Amino acid sequence: xxxxxxxxxxxxxxxxxxxxxxxxxxxxxxxxxxxxxxxxxxxxxxxxxxxxxxxxxxxxxxxxxxxxxxxxxxxxxxxxxxxxxxxxxxxxxxxxxxxxxxxxxxxxxxxxxxxxxxxxxxxxxxxxxxxxxxxxxxxxxxxxxxxxxxxxxxxxxxxxxxxxxxxxxxxxxxxxxxxxxxxxxxxxxxxxxxxxxxxxxxxxxxxxxxxxxxxxxxxxxxxxxxxxxxxxxxxx
Numbered sequence: 676x677x678x679x680x681x682x683x684x685x686x687x688x689x690x691x692x693x694x695x696x697x698x699x700x701x702x703x704x705x706x707x708x709x710x711x712x713x714x715x716x717x718x719x720x721x722x723x724x725x726x727x728x729x730x731x732x733x734x735x736x737x738x739x740x741x742x743x744x745x746x747x748x749x750x751x752x753x754x755x756x757x758x759x760x761x762x763x764x765x766x767x768x769x770x771x772x773x774x775x776x777x778x779x780x781x782x783x784x785x786x787x788x789x790x791x792x793x794x795x796x797x798x799x800x801x802x803x804x805x806x807x808x809x810x811x812x813x814x815x816x817x818x819x820x821x822x823x824x825x826x827x828x829x830x831x832x833x834x835x836x837x838x839x840x841x842x843x844x845x846x847x848x849x850x851x852x853x854x855x856x857x858x859x860x861x862x863x864x865x866x867x868x869x870x871x872x873x874x875x876x877x878x879x880x881x882x883x884x885x886x887x888x889x890x891x892x893x894x895x896x897x898x899x900x901x902x903x904x905x906x907x908x909x910x911x
Contacts, residue, residue, distance in 0.1 A: 713731070720814065722812070722814075723752055739787075741789050756784070757783065760783040781797050783797055794818070
């Protein structure tokens with residue numbers, strides 16, 4: 676038998692000499708093939724007990740979080756999970772252990788060794804024994820940190836663009852500025868009309884005065900003549 680994580684070498688069968696057209700390789704044990712696929716997968720993978728202890732992790736998972744395989748040997752998924760996501764992770768495990776479903780999927784955050792927050796798409800399957808008892812969980816972990824950060828940056832840029840095109844200068848609004856401008860124009864126009872009417876009325880009043888009419892015609896008004904006559908009589 677091969678060492679764990681390494682497939683056994685293929686061997687020829689007895690139905691023909693080695694290398695003959697009738698010889699074929701013997702498939703290694705399924706466990707060896709599974710471990711080889713597990714260890715060499717480019718996707719982070721972990722096998723955990725229902726209580727949370729890590730039974731086995733692959734190199735992609737340890738590299739994603741900045742740990743060595745030995746450092747994760749005695750760890751559990753709870754210590755690697757962001758505190759705000761622990762309850763959601765436990766809830767998924769409980770559903771798998773207690774319910775009829777055998778798989779679940781969530782997005783959660785892990786804490787890397789250097790303090791980074793790693794956002795991951797997590798898919799977990801529960802394996803049971805012949806009597807239906809939960810044995811362990813096999814989890815696939817895909818790092819989606821870069822994708823989520825890019826999406827959030829696009830959303831922030833869109834919000835800033837929207838705000839810059841709809842927000843007026845501080846302390847004013849488009850309707851307020853327009854209203855004041857229109858109001859001032861209306862007031863100015865009304866004031867001009869009113870002043871024009873007063874000036875026209877004043878001119879009409881002056882032109883309709885008898886004294887001004889006689890003066891403009893070059894003749895002496897009766898009132899003026901009477902005044903002059905009165906002054907002559909009194910002087911005499």
